[in-house]
Amino acid sequence: MIQIKDMNEDVGMDGLILSRIQFGANISFHILFPTITIALGWVLLFFRLRFNATGDDRWMAAYHFWVKIFALSFGVGVVSGVTMSFQFGTNWPGFMEKVGNVAGPLLAYEVMTAFFLEAAFLGIMLFGAKRVPGWLHTLATVLVAVGTALSAFWILALNSWMQTPAGYEIRDGVVHATDWLAIIFNPSMPYRVLHMLLASGLTVAFLISGVSAYRRLIGDKSKGVRLTLQTGIYMAAVLIPIQIYVGDAHGLNTLEHQPQKIAAMEANWNTGPNVPLILFAIPDEKAQENHFEIGIPDGASLILRHDPDGVVPGLKDFIAADGTVEHPPVAPLFFSFRIMVGVGVLMLLVSWGTAYAIRRKHGVDGLNPWLLRGLVVMTFSGWVATLAGWYTTEIGRQPWLVTGILSTKDAVADVPSGMVLSTLIAYLVVYAVLLVAYVTVVFRLAHKSSFLEERIHSGAAQVEVVPGE
Template identity: 50%
Template structure:
């Protein structure tokens, strides 16, 4: 295996695991902010208990994201130095903006969110939750701006082999950025909503914290009833943008080899790069042109229009795309099942549907990984689409032994980081919202009050987790 291939494997390992964390924390921060606002507006303590419960899980996943995210820019310098040398004037500032506008915002106000419930007025705690959510969204904005520019570069000129900015607005708002931003952030929100739906269903099945379980299931279901169909519509528009600006990628996604009109929709096949055809193809005539171009006679270019050296590895892109679409349809089926049960007043009583929701919890993560694979593998063999090849981006002095060692270390460290984090989050889920107590904090909504020593002993969102049996339903008694 070459140093180039191993570097790609290493980057895929790091990114594939890291992307699972923003896929969770972006949506979870927004959910926590929503719960804080609802508690402030309604005074219902269930929203405070849920917020305190999910804040703990958010803190663990945020810490994992910070540690795993540090490796990504480090890899650019060690494994992809020629890429950085050529593009740093364009993407360097965007990544710096991500740190300045997003990471600092998240880090500063996460401290208030974790430890300030009794130390600041309630409006300040609500504001901190909103700013943490804004920080996660801003982080997505800048990172996706970088990735989108690599997919559809604009606003640059090439001077002595380096990309030099002509217009930062054109670089940020490149042709694919609005579609990729909407599609990815919506995917993150849907991913988190399915986790919340599954957790709520789990507690209802176990007949624990029924009030919290009902709130989680209800909020997640109605959110998903809007966002899953919206995500399908956004994905359709993103696909049309890909057809215009990255037609090779789209042809690989569809397993389409020959250019033509009235192309079929390839439901299943085994693409063969060497023979340039599909085996065991199952397709629907004309449907491909309809959903790709919104015209039954629409023209779609096939892979044979480009040299072999300019095509991605078709089976990887094809199967990743179809897994993403298949998972989206499963998500839609789960949501429809819940909407059917709602008017019958069986939403919280149907153990079969609740069990399906519990098993459906990881569907969003599967879809995110499949979508990421489609996007990145479909861009190959380019790092900057159509302009800079991946083979020309790797550090020239790297050896196979160098990358083998770093890859082994990354695998071991990530197994430890993610293994520890998953164990801790599993423990928090087993403890459940009971561990945060059932009594409202003594802090009023307008101003903070000094706390007595006894009040400091009361449980709140910033307290360490406790095991069942250490706390009863009455905090004063505890």
């Protein structure tokens, strides 16, 4: 029987750190693929509806290519999600023991309403374009897209509840639900869901833009590639300013409910007004100060309080009288938040700049090859921003696993550190191989599709591209 470890022992701390790294590695790998499928399902629906409305084969060609990427991403995401869920029992039994009455039903809702929906209609979506009526294939695409969104909804509802718990009571040391609406629609949930959906949209927008730019660079000048390249760029150009606005609202919500997280993100040590926006620094938790600080005067107060004289919480307020630190680690949050914001700003500049160039050149044919190469480099930029944002969210909850209810150290299992380390290494090796294989397959599919397009347009072959082939 697995027992909760006494975290006062040094070996326990090793086990805790290794278990956290292992779960972090698992979820970091897993989240990459739902981030693609959540939005890509809706993009595929857009392609299908445009084909239904216009009869233009370019839209269906785009559907045929990108549904393969969807299937690949869905498959890897499902497998990595299963291994991640095992760790609730092997590494973190205290989680379900304490809050299983809330977490269990929410995870079950995700399976019953989302995963089954995706699994039931995915086959029709992938292989039914030439085998079922058009309306049924469109309906299957709708239901798969809805399923991916529902999956994100339930998972983020649980994660948000862990950040800002509501609608519960504790009886005999165990959490019991008292209001399911309050649990699901907890204070941070709407902001977190919308922020993640937009992040998924931006990830897919740059994935489509980057792969389409790659196909252009290797000589594919088909109208379908022009269409997808424009779709990806315009999608990114529209979504990024919305994401900036939602991100600001999410930050204000976090300031209200998790001020210690905001203090760590800003590396602000002392509560007070006129707090600068720190662009770069090296936070020093031991000395409780920043080294090599570069900042904009009053910037943090202006952003967080919309007033240059606004008071921003400081990290020293979250250190108990006995010296116990009650705020998250500063450096990881400080840098991960800036990576997320930096990539977001780069997305804004690239998408708006490319959209302007497309308008100015009356299409993608006149785009500079260096601009196309830049888009290829940005292909997986959404992954970088998503991971940085996810680390900010999850590390920012520490030292709590469920804020105010369950600390991370009280949930870890008594598993020997050597066993955790060995499985961690195995996970990292497998995930590294799978990640390289995934990226390689995406670009090989792009190269193969471009080669087929070239042969079709040259009259060298009559090839029909069908989903699943």
